[in-house]
Amino acid sequence: MNPLAADAARMQADVERYVRLESPSADAPRLDALLEVVAAGWERLGGRVWTEPAPQGAHLCVEIDGAAGREAELPVLLLGHHDTVWPVGALPLRAADGILYGPGVYDMKGGLVVAETAVRALRASGRAHRPIRVLVVADEEVGSPTARHLVRDRATGSAAVLGFEPPHPDGGLKTARWGSTRLRLTCTGRESHAALAPDDGVSAVDELVDQLGAVRAATEHREGVLCNAGTVGGGGRTNVVAGDAWCDLGLRFETPDQEADVLARLAALRPVRPGAVVRTEILGARPPWAATPMTAQLLTVATTAGEACGQSVTGRPARGGADTNLVGGLGVPVLDGFGPVGRGAHAPDEQIVISSLAERAELVTELLARL
Incomplete structure (x- = not known):
């Protein structure tokens, strides 16, 4: 007993x-x-x-x-x-x-x-x-x-x-334990009136959507790698082309080599739209x-x-x-x-x-x- x-x-x-x-x-x-x-x-x-x-x-x-x-x-x-x-x-x-x-x-x-x-x-x-x-x-x-x-x-x-x-x-x-990294992906565009001058704007929200597709391509179906888009935000009004958008990603890696490779790929992301800016920032990491x-x-x-x-x-x-x-x-x-x-x-x-x-x-x- x-x-x-x-x-x-x-x-x-x-x-x-x-x-x-x-x-x-x-x-x-x-x-x-x-x-x-x-x-x-x-x-x-x-x-x-x-x-x-x-x-x-x-x-x-x-x-x-x-x-x-x-x-x-x-x-x-x-x-x-x-x-x-x-x-x-x-x-x-x-x-x-x-x-x-x-x-x-x-x-x-x-x-x-x-x-x-x-x-x-x-x-x-x-x-x-x-x-x-x-x-x-x-x-x-x-x-x-x-x-x-x-x-x-x-x-x-x-x-x-x-x-x-x-x-x-x-x-x-x-x-x-697998390693874990919290990474923020930020997209910056240019605001403008969504109806009167849509072509003057650069949508950060649309840019983020495309960048998340690139993130998926870099992480999906890879042995020893997991990625979760945990938090998303951005934009302001429906009649304004969004000037900013961001997503916090939760990444998991089985080995240091997998971690280094994926983080290098995400750091190398480039804008799809002329005038957009894309940045990645590591918020925290455990090896x-x-x-x-x-x-x-x-x-x-x-x-x-x-x-x-x-x-x-x-x-x-x-x-x-x-x-x-x-x-x-x-x-x-x-x-x-x-x-x-x-x-x-x-x-x-x-x-x-x-x-x-x-x-x-x-x-x-x-x-x-x-x-």
Whole structure:
């Protein structure tokens, strides 16, 4: 029997408390209010806690000493974030038939509770363990613009990095991640009256439509490449030839070579219409995190830990990007996906399986004791 099963109700209550403290990216007051509650939990575990301020929300750092005799060993970093993609009031919080629904419950407030519960159980067990670092960042969902240096700094010199993002749908861990780039494509034309002098104008909207066709040609049906036109805007009035238009693209790449090739093609886009101007601007990027022998070894330890808990642990690469992309090339073994089992990240049916909270915490407790 899972020794953490008795904690299941408390874990669910903690997740619900975190979810009720809604925390959209860039909403610093709400993010900081949630972080204060998360920090208090780590302080109760005896962690040394401090925050790193940032304009759009502070980041949380925690240090927990190793057990007696292991104080001088390299630490394990537990990595997570407390921002969500959801505006306030977007989704209801509810539980039904063993499933908990709500904004950020899967991505990734459930993971924050798993991490805290695992460390609590580890310290209560009296088992020897390395020092533990914890980093919870405020802007992961928008590319970690203010946290990326902190992520790399806290990961450097660690014995391992464990990410608490959602797992694969079957519970599998994540052993590598595709890179992700947010790119803005901007078209500038020339405004004029759409009826009296249409030929004097240059439509930025029409130019954008054609440029998106060129983007599709550069990315569609290419192995290891994904492209999503996520946001589009421009123009003003129906009786004015549009003078500006733009689109934000979400790009995914399996390898650095694919990334370099596609970005070079998009940077070389040229106007279709005389007088139009086309520009590309990278808004944020995370490099591909490639599988390494070190991560394979870490997965073996996690698999053994799972066997000790009666759990079958598997791992494979993921297409989605996260902060583990930022540390995958630092020469440190990395595994991600230690959050609870569920589905619907960034979707209206975001949910977790309540019973998996205790299961994942048991796995992490065992893994920390074996590292």
